[in-house]
Amino acid sequence: MKTRLSLLAGVISLALLAAACGGGSEEPTETTSQAGAAEGVVTLQGGKEFKSILLPKFTGVAVFDQANQGAQEAARELGVDAAQFLGPTADNSVAGQIEIVTNAATQGVNAVMISNNAGDQIEPAVKSAVDAGVKVVSWDSPIPSGEGESLFVAQVDFDETGTVMADMALEILGADGGRFAILSASPDAANQNAWIAAMKEALKDPKYSKLELVDTVYGNDESEKSYNEALALVDKHADLKLIMAPTTVGIAAAAKAMQDEKLCDKVKVSGLGLPDEMKAYTQNGCAPQFALWSFTDLGYLTFYAAYGVATDQIKAEEGAKFKAGRMGDYTVEKDPTRDNGLRILMGPFTKYDKDNVG
Numbered sequence: 179m180k181t182r183l184s185l186l187a188g189v190i191s192l193a194l195l196a197a198a199c200g201g202g203s204e205e206p207t208e209t210t211s212q213a214g215a216a217e218g219v220v221t222l223q224g225g226k227e228f229k230s231i232l233l234p235k236f237t238g239v240a241v242f243d244q245a246n247q248g249a250q251e252a253a254r255e256l257g258v259d260a261a262q263f264l265g266p267t268a269d270n271s272v273a274g275q276i277e278i279v280t281n282a283a284t285q286g287v288n289a290v291m292i293s294n295n296a297g298d299q300i301e302p303a304v305k306s307a308v309d310a311g312v313k314v315v316s317w318d319s320p321i322p323s324g325e326g327e328s329l330f331v332a333q334v335d336f337d338e339t340g341t342v343m344a345d346m347a348l349e350i351l352g353a354d355g356g357r358f359a360i361l362s363a364s365p366d367a368a369n370q371n372a373w374i375a376a377m378k379e380a381l382k383d384p385k386y387s388k389l390e391l392v393d394t395v396y397g398n399d400e401s402e403k404s405y406n407e408a409l410a411l412v413d414k415h416a417d418l419k420l421i422m423a424p425t426t427v428g429i430a431a432a433a434k435a436m437q438d439e440k441l442c443d444k445v446k447v448s449g450l451g452l453p454d455e456m457k458a459y460t461q462n463g464c465a466p467q468f469a470l471w472s473f474t475d476l477g478y479l480t481f482y483a484a485y486g487v488a489t490d491q492i493k494a495e496e497g498a499k500f501k502a503g504r505m506g507d508y509t510v511e512k513d514p515t516r517d518n519g520l521r522i523l524m525g526p527f528t529k530y531d532k533d534n535v536g
Contacts, residue, residue, distance in 0.1 A: 248477030340376025355388025
């Protein structure tokens with residue numbers, strides 16, 4: 179009996195593998211097999227026709243390049259066409275993102291994966307794309323209303339982000355606390371706004387009572403503007419002790435500004451940054467502590483999710499489960515930060531200081 183079952187399992191696996199090889203540009207990997215899948219977890223069948231666009235807020239930023247590397251890795255594993263890595267410039271990010279989503283429907287694209295930088299302004303373009311059969315999966319920064327979006331791949335829990343930033347501010351400034359300001363990306367970046375809101379909520383805890391948030395400014399994720407905004411904060415607030423920048427461009431620019439002006443002993447920098455870019459500032463004390471997650475993994479997971487949704491293998495509904503290659507199993511859940519949103523939560527954070535920054 180045991181031998182019969184083994185033979186039957188082998189026949190089923192071969193049939194699934196053969197079916198999976200019907201399309202796409204490369205041979206799919208073992209992700210096409212159902213063997214070993216946990217109960218209720220969909221193991222995606224690779225090799226299906228799938229054309230996609232990975233749309234960052236804008237091009238020229240290291241973390242988005244890393245996300246692209248992860249997406250292309252997933253495409254190779256699934257044996258499907260590589261995603262087009264297509265984005266606007268920093269100067270025309272909002273209009274550029276809207277244009278790219280609008281045009282996707284006429285280009286035969288099956289899915290657009292967007293790190294939204296246009297707030298709810300992106301809605302009409304997304305709705306038009308969805309009406310034309312394009313699936314829209316957001317990552318990094320969602321559509322605030324959730325309209326038109328199948329899923330949001332969240333890098334971390336947004337409420338946790340607020341607590342992590344509040345904790346880092348407290349650890350850097352110590353029990354006596356002090357005044358600090360936020361240097362964010364852009365006013366329309368939903369993720370940045372949610373993290374700032376979560377931090378303000380976290381600061382209501384009595385343990386943060388000595389921390390005083392005095393200002394929030396925006397560098398538009400441009401190095402020069404972020405650098406100048408950091409210096410303007412110091413000029414405006416003579417007793418400022420910390421700049422919290424939840425943006426990899428902003429934190430590096432702020433740290434450089436404090437270093438160039440020899441202000442590292444007076445004003446510290448923290449937030450979300452890339453270890454490679456922050457190493458020197460962490461070791462010299464300008465940015466004693468910061469946090470981040472893997473953008474490569476975020477791009478990888480996003481591609482798996484978009485492929486699954488666009489090929490009707492993953493249902494965009496609460497409780498749906500799927501296996502995302504090397505990253506394991508994920509579940510679609512209600513987004514606690516948006517009434518109409520569904521999310522897949524990647525997590526977790528890594529905190530960096532001089533002991534682990536490399």
